[in-house]
Amino acid sequence: MPKDTLTITDNRTGKTYEVPIENGCIRTNGLRQIKVSEDDFGLMGYDPAFLNTANCKSAITFIDGDKGILEYRGYPIEQLAERSSFLEVAYLLLNGELPNEKQIDEFKYLVTHHTYVHENIKTFMDGFRYDAHPMSMLSSTVAALSGFYPDAKHTKDERSRRIQMTRLIAKMPTLAAFSYRHSMGLPYVYPDNDLSYVGNFLAMVRKIGTTTYKVHPTLEKALDVLFILHADHEQNCSTTSVRTVGSSEVDPFSAVASGIAALYGPLHGGANEAVLRMLREIGHVSKVPEFIKSVKGGEGGSKLMGFGHRVYKSYDPRAKVIKRVADEVFEITGKNPLLEIAVELERIALQDEYFVKRKLYPNVDFYSGLIYEAMGFPVEMFPVLFAIPRTVGWVTQWEEMVKDSEQKIARPRQIYTGSKRRDYVPMSERSQK
Ligand SMILES: CC(=O)SCCNC(=O)CCNC(=O)[C@H](O)C(C)(C)COP(=O)(O)OP(=O)(O)OC[C@H]1O[C@@H](n2cnc3c(N)ncnc32)[C@H](O)[C@@H]1OP(=O)(O)O
Numbered sequence: 102m103p104k105d106t107l108t109i110t111d112n113r114t115g116k117t118y119e120v121p122i123e124n125g126c127i128r129t130n131g132l133r134q135i136k137v138s139e140d141d142f143g144l145m146g147y148d149p150a151f152l153n154t155a156n157c158k159s160a161i162t163f164i165d166g167d168k169g170i171l172e173y174r175g176y177p178i179e180q181l182a183e184r185s186s187f188l189e190v191a192y193l194l195l196n197g198e199l200p201n202e203k204q205i206d207e208f209k210y211l212v213t214h215h216t217y218v219h220e221n222i223k224t225f226m227d228g229f230r231y232d233a234h235p236m237s238m239l240s241s242t243v244a245a246l247s248g249f250y251p252d253a254k255h256t257k258d259e260r261s262r263r264i265q266m267t268r269l270i271a272k273m274p275t276l277a278a279f280s281y282r283h284s285m286g287l288p289y290v291y292p293d294n295d296l297s298y299v300g301n302f303l304a305m306v307r308k309i310g311t312t313t314y315k316v317h318p319t320l321e322k323a324l325d326v327l328f329i330l331h332a333d334h335e336q337n338c339s340t341t342s343v344r345t346v347g348s349s350e351v352d353p354f355s356a357v358a359s360g361i362a363a364l365y366g367p368l369h370g371g372a373n374e375a376v377l378r379m380l381r382e383i384g385h386v387s388k389v390p391e392f393i394k395s396v397k398g399g400e401g402g403s404k405l406m407g408f409g410h411r412v413y414k415s416y417d418p419r420a421k422v423i424k425r426v427a428d429e430v431f432e433i434t435g436k437n438p439l440l441e442i443a444v445e446l447e448r449i450a451l452q453d454e455y456f457v458k459r460k461l462y463p464n465v466d467f468y469s470g471l472i473y474e475a476m477g478f479p480v481e482m483f484p485v486l487f488a489i490p491r492t493v494g495w496v497t498q499w500e501e502m503v504k505d506s507e508q509k510i511a512r513p514r515q516i517y518t519g520s521k522r523r524d525y526v527p528m529s530e531r532s533q534k
């Protein structure tokens with residue numbers, strides 16, 4: 102019997118099938134041969150929420166969720182956070198290798214030369230209500246960019262693809278800063294291309310009047326590390342959205358806008374905002390045991406935000422690095438008073454049978470918001486601070502999908518549970534109860 106196959110006997114027909122196993126997977130399309138009659142569609146896989154479905158082959162990011170390992174292009178996240186810079190990591194993700202000096206200089210030059218946005222984008226953003234959430238501003242403005250770059254529809258042309266990808270990476274901090282300033286009622290500030298990627302973003306956010314904003318180097322470095330940690334995470338919900346929408350061959354601005362929308366949700370990137378709101382609501386460390394009790398079993402839909410992960414069944418390696426970064430930031434900004442509550446939540450949860458049994462650990466969103474708040478960002482900006490670096494992951498994954506000859510338009514099937522065929526009933530014959 103061949104080794105790497107799965108033998109399936111269909112008890113309905115008594116027939117036996119050999120399904121090849123490749124990379125620990127079976128191709129669910131291969132199950133279609135298993136049918137009870139010639140006009141049967143064939144066996145399908147049913148996997149709502151993709152609990153056990155690999156959607157693509159990818160060479161970008163590796164995760165071992167049981168061991169708590171995360172690597173970009175083979176490099177451990179801890180080493181990249183310690184020794185690299187965000188733009189270097191962006192280059193690595195995009196191109197597969199670390200850049201040499203010439204390559205990184207050229208890449209920085211390229212990104213810097215695409216930071217400005219069309220003047221009408223300012224008018225577009227001005228149209229939002231004063232209290233619009235910056236994430237909704239960001240997703241719709243990125244979608245609007247597709248109207249400014251009609252050349253972006255040439256998704257099969259590598260040169261065009263690379264220009265759009267650079268545009269997205271370069272413009273995201275500008276749009277993020279505009280969304281912040283809009284919600285603060287402040288005039289927009291143009292990029293300063295003499296600054297670093299992160300330094301320019303912080304300056305656009307913070308600048309008041311004509312005074313040049315001096316970015317504290319420790320805070321700049323801390324945000325750079327946070328950007329590295331958030332840059333990619335294989336087939337998460339927002340990346341899957343980008344790949345799915347992109348599979349229709351739409352332009353990358355439209356595809357990335359869908360990623361931002363997915364990231365906005367509180368179960369994904371919006372969790373960092375939700376964590377801060379939760380910590381504020383708890384209010385005092387003495388209330389932690391009571392709160393922990395209330396989230397067990399999801400009473401009233403409540404959860405311990407910033408805890409749990411689909412893939413990590415041990416400590417999220419990014420959360421470990423973030424705890425270290427938090428200490429460095431708090432040396433400059435002073436300790437976030439909510440830290441005590443967060444630490445107590447973690448301490449109790451990690452000893453509690455409910456969380457231990459379900460392997461629920463702090464994820465990337467648990468501590469990041471404490472740093473953002475200490476840096477002076479309002480909670481609404483937290484998911485935006487996630488979206489900026491994740492743009493690199495989205496565009497890298499998008500391009501990998503476009504180039505993958507096995508990928509087609511994403512189009513799952515369903516199990517129909519509705520009415521059987523029936524005839525239209527005129528209004529006069531319908532029950533009027
Ligand atoms: C960047 C990111 O996206 S990281 C994730 C950010 N999201 C959050 O922090 C939100 C809180 N966490 C969650 O909602 C979930 O853990 C998710 C969405 C991250 C993962 O969800 P899933 O993989 O679908 O796990 P699922 O919801 O099936 O959870 C398994 C069990 O643990 C429970 N559980 C999961 N997370 C939590 C939590 N944070 N608090 C309390 N219970 C939880 C579930 O109720 C479920 O219990 P059950 O088996 O008794 O029904």
Ligand SMILES: O=C([O-])CC(=O)C(=O)O
Nearest residue numbers: 333334336337338411465
């Ligand atoms: O991988 C996931 O499902 C969510 C996550 O941690 C991320 O996108 O960074």
